[in-house]
Amino acid sequence: MSALAAGQRTLSGHLLAWALGALAALWLGFVVVGFRTGQHEADELTDGHLASVAALLLSEATNDFADPRRVIPTSDGDNLRAHDYQQSLSVVVWDAGGHLISRTGDAPLPPFAIAEGFATLELGTPAVPWRSFARWRAPAHDRRVMVLLSVAERDDLAWDIGTQVAEPGLWGLPVVALVLGLAIRRGLRPLDALSAEVLALDVQRAAPLQPRLRHQEFEAVVRAIDTLVARYHAALAREQQLASELAHELRTPLASLSLHARLLRGKTADEAERQQSLQRIEQDALRAGQLLGQLLTLARASRTELAEAAQPFDLAALARRVVAEYAQAALDARHELVVEAPPSWGLSGHPVLMELALRNLIDNALAHTPPGTSIAVQLDAGERWLQVCDDGALAAQKPAPAPAAQGAAARHALGLGLGHRVIDKVAAVHGGRFEQRPAPAGFSTCYRISLP
Structure with missing residues (x-):
């Protein structure tokens, strides 16, 4: 019994498996959506940063910038990357004729004839992608500014933000699974209590399950069990009554058979008495045979009701x-x-x-x-x-x-x-x-x- 029970699946385990499967699929969808949303927002953030720097430089009233022959790297001197989200931007400034006015940062010099707005450029040898934003100063068009950021650095920031958004979901799934398991186990206690009552039910007594306040879903099961118990005891009572009647009915022909058999064995009986005894034995034998036939018929009816x-x-x-x-x-x-x-x-x-x-x-x-x-x-x-x-x-x-x-x-x-x-x-x-x-x-x- 214990070996069989050990190999059986439990309803709580079945419910928990399906609930966790559905939750894991839904949670994974949320994590993927959160990760991709984080990456998209990080890209939007860097593009907005590029546009903000360009607008700030275009607002300068003077054209006095650093010597364009001297490229100022962003990593020169103090560590400018003091914050996780601080990015290494490169800035290039031209005048209206396309002459280079200023150049700051690690980005290779981009071509002047680039349309305004955002673009992804392949610069350097070997060529690597850079995200850029170019804009003229309006309305004079006397200064053109381009701000650049390495796509690799941009992707690192997007990955970092996406991971930060998705990580709480990954940590929260085990906690939710544990809480869900405890909730299912607690929620199935009424079913466990009903199972214990059914297991303790004495089928030899016509007593229904104890009346108590139950969940509505269990009422049909309780009624079915009570009906089954009542039918079982009613059938048992009918069979006992039938057995008593059959025993009583069989007693008369069997006693008559025994009496007339003794008369036939005696030597004093004349031919008429012998014939009468033989006829009575035949009738009693038929009577006993019909009784047994009726008994078999009732047994067959009961078996058909239950088995077929x-x-x-x-x-x-x-x-x-x-x-x-x-x-x-x-x-x-x-x-x-x-x-x-x-x-x-x-x-x-x-x-x-x-x-x-x-x-x-x-x-x-x-x-x-x-x-x-x-x-x-x-x-x-x-x-x-x-x-x-x-x-x-x-x-x-x-x-x-x-x-x-x-x-x-x-x-x-x-x-x-x-x-x-x-x-x-x-x-x-x-x-x-x-x-x-x-x-x-x-x-x-x-x-x-x-x-x-």
């Missing part, structure tokens, strides 16, 4: 087939057996059980009515019922039958009253009911199975 799934079948065709099989028995007993059914009647259920019920109804009608009785098997698909009617009480007022017919009727009249119990069981399996109904015109007795 409902299937579609045509009840009208089934009734016609069963009646046809009883034609010879009805003829031998001088009964008239007919079926009144629609062309077809589709049902979903257990055709084997319905056939057992119909056979019991026909058997009872043949066994408990005198010769000359008319027996009708009637079906109504609209009202959804099946019934077997006979005019046995009317036929009893007719002249007595011939001895051969009396013998046939006697052979049938071994019914034990258990057939109705079988029919009631089959009707209950199909959600219907079995009852005696007022007989229609021309009949004296009628038993009906009403289906939902």
Whole structure:
């Protein structure tokens, strides 16, 4: 048991895995979007920085700049990169004729004929990319300024900002996963409590689960478990009652068998007594055999209810087939057996059980009515019922039958009253009911199975 339990998946683990999977996918999307947004904003920041420096230089009223023959590197002297976000900008200034006025920074000298605005230039040997912003001083167009920044330095800044934006998300995922796991485990406590109650349920007692305030989602499960327990105990009670009745019914024929067997063994019995004892033994043996047959039929009905799934079948065709099989028995007993059914009647259920019920109804009608009785098997698909009617009480007022017919009727009249119990069981399996109904015109007795 422990090895099996160790290999089983838990609902909490299943929920946690799906929740974490969805959260990780969503979180990863947020991290990627945050990283790319950080890089984009870093690019916008550097471009704005280039434009701001150019505007600042263009606002200078004088054209006195440092000697253009002396390039002032940004790394000369003190360390100008004192801040993580401080960038090494290069500045080039020309006059209106394109003559170089000033040059500051590490960038190679760019060409003068570059359109205004932002551009990415390949400068130097070997050529490397530089981000630039060029602009004339308006409206005189007497000074042109270009500010440049290494694309590699620009990308480093973008990567740094993007990482700073995305890093909290990477650190936050394990924390959220831990909190989510604890929340799922706490949220599943009502289910664990219900499982413990079901595990502790005593199936030998007809006690439902303890009534208490539960979550709405569990109400259907609790009702199903209570219904199952009630049905189990009802079936157990019926089987116990049936076992008692069968034991009582079997006791009489078995005792009679034993008594008449002793009489046959005795030497004082004359031939007439011996024949009477033999006839009684035959009847008691048939009686015991019918009891066992009814017991097996009920057991089969119970097994079919629990083990076999409902299937579609045509009840009208089934009734016609069963009646046809009883034609010879009805003829031998001088009964008239007919079926009144629609062309077809589709049902979903257990055709084997319905056939057992119909056979019991026909058997009872043949066994408990005198010769000359008319027996009708009637079906109504609209009202959804099946019934077997006979005019046995009317036929009893007719002249007595011939001895051969009396013998046939006697052979049938071994019914034990258990057939109705079988029919009631089959009707209950199909959600219907079995009852005696007022007989229609021309009949004296009628038993009906009403289906939902």
